[in-house]
Amino acid sequence: MYPQSVKLICECFIKPSNIEGNKAVLHRTPWDLCMLNGHYIQKGLLFRKHPLSDDQENSIQGFLDRLKNSLSITLAHFYPLAGRLATQTTDDPHSYVVYIDCGNSPGARFVHSRLNLTVSDILSPPYVPSVVEHFFDHYKAVNHDGHSLSLLTVQVTELSDGIFIGFSANHCVADGTSYWQFINTLSEVFQENIGNEAIQISRPPVQGCWFPDAYGPFYNLPFTHHDQFIDRYEGPELKERIFHFSFAALARIKAKANDLCKDRGITVSSLQALSALIWRCVTRVRGLQQNDISIFRTSVNIRSRLNPPLPQNYFGNCIQSVGAVTTASELLENDLGWAAAQLTEAIAKHDDKAVREALMKWLQNPVIYQFKQIVRPGLVMFGSSPRFDMYGNEFGLGKAVAVLSGHDNKFDGKGTLYPGKQGGGSIDVDLCLIPHTMSALERDQELLDALNFS
Known part of the structure; x- marks a missing residue:
């Protein structure tokens, strides 16, 4: 039996070495504020x-x-x-503004913990052990809790023969691009930090929030209390499994999808072909009725989709969710190429105009994401990206043997994408499903054919 929690050894708070930004008040964009009810980003390296x-x-x-x-x-x-997050309110006129207060905070949290398990105990089971969720701070916390909790915690958990470094970052502050840029920079500084604080980092973040024309620098939310938009989602029991797709397997899936799409004039990427495959397989084993809605959604980085584009080092949230909607019967009666084409076209159409239209819709009716409104029986949703540099972070420990995630934003049908630990263009899909659906997926022939190809 795995213990329910790891043993806390010590904890402290870490402030920036340079106090230049410590007194800053940083307002949030719509892309940040809509995350107030979501979970912290929790990814770590073993x-x-x-x-x-x-x-x-x-x-x-x-x-x-x-x-x-x-x-x-x-x-x-x-x-x-x-x-820390802070909220400023007034009654007349009404004002409800959430921002980051850099001056009234003890800093980021640092935790050292220990657990009497081995690396093999973590990686050998077919499903990710639930104890991994305790390798991260702020278990089940929502981003709004950043009013009283640290916006970042670095937790180092000692195993018998390993070390896990877990990063919990508030999703109102950073998206996946910014999150991994921070971790990449921390690893870079660690490698060069020999008693010298004057380290020149290779990719400085671009601070300062982007606001659409005639809006900003802050948004007045239509609330009087956070109880009006905070809803702590408790989902069903899930099985979490990481599926490893080699470069050869991905090349075969991509070639098949493109061959089926040759009369449509569409070129499908490896990631879009893989997404279509998972979408079809999960929909099939769920046993949905023919007319039940089936949805695939994925987060896209919109820095380069804006015109003019934002810098790739822009720090903050700069993502939107796009995807395709159909019925279970239409998805399964058509082939892999048809599904891949739906995703490819949806992503291609999400240009500057679509980004701004979605943003203006939010400004006219601000919405804080609620899991209960997003999660549905026919949804498959991917987050993170295999393009993020995860295995390049070494911290003097050599290359990590695995990337694992915490409790963050998981539900039935949620997939998290990592670069494959094999390297060479491989991809790992960390997928969460209810137990009987996961068992059925593990027997699905289309998935087995894709996984077993080498």
Whole structure:
């Protein structure tokens, strides 16, 4: 039996090494504010401990001290993560404004914990063990809790023969692009940090929120209390499994989808072909009725879709959700190419005009995302991206053996994309399904054919 929680050894708060941004008040964009009821982003890296095996206690302490110092230096560039959320309200005229207060905060949280399990105990089971959720701070917290909780926690969990570094970041502050840029920078600083705080980072974040013309710098939300938009979702029991797709398997899936699409004048990417495959397989094993709605959605980075585009290093949320809607019968009666074409066309149409139209719709009727309104029996939704540099983060420990996630934003039909641990263009899909659907998926022939190809 796995323990329900890991043992806390110590904790502290880390402030930025440079106080320049510490007094900043940072207003939030619609893309940030709509996340107030979502969960923190929780992704982490699992390493083997062999580089620290000699004089273990001193080595671990030295590693922790260096990581804390590197975090302080990195936060000088990513100072919003060291702040706290704050809300300012007035009655006459009505005002309800949520922002980041960088001056009234003890900083980011740093946690050291320990668990008597091995790397094999974590990676060998077919399903991701539930104990992994406790490798991250702010378990089940929603982003609005960042009023009292840290906006960032770095948790180092010692295993018997490994180290897990889990990052919990408030989704009102950063999207996946910004989140991994921060982790990439922290790893870079760690490698170069030999008692020198004047480190030049390779990709400085671009701070300052983007607002559409004639709007900003803050948004007055139509609420008087957070109880009006906070709803803590409790989903059903889930099975979580990571499916590994090799480069050869992806090439075959892509070639098949494009061959089926050749008369449509559409070119399908590997990711769109894989998404279509998962969408079809999950829909099939769910046993939906013919006229039941089947939906596939994915998050897209809209920095380059805006005209003029935003810098790729823009720090904050810059994502929207796009996808395709059909019926279960239409999806399954057509082939893989048809499904891939639906996704490809939806993503291609999400240009500057579509981005701004969605934004203006939100401004006219601000909505805080609610899980109960999003989750439905026919939904498959992908988050994260295999394009993020996850395995390039080493922290003096060598290459990670796995990327794992916490409790964050998981529901029946949620998939999280990672670059494959094999490298070479492979992709890992971390998929959550209710138990009987997962069991059926593991026997689905279309999926097995794709996975077994090498």
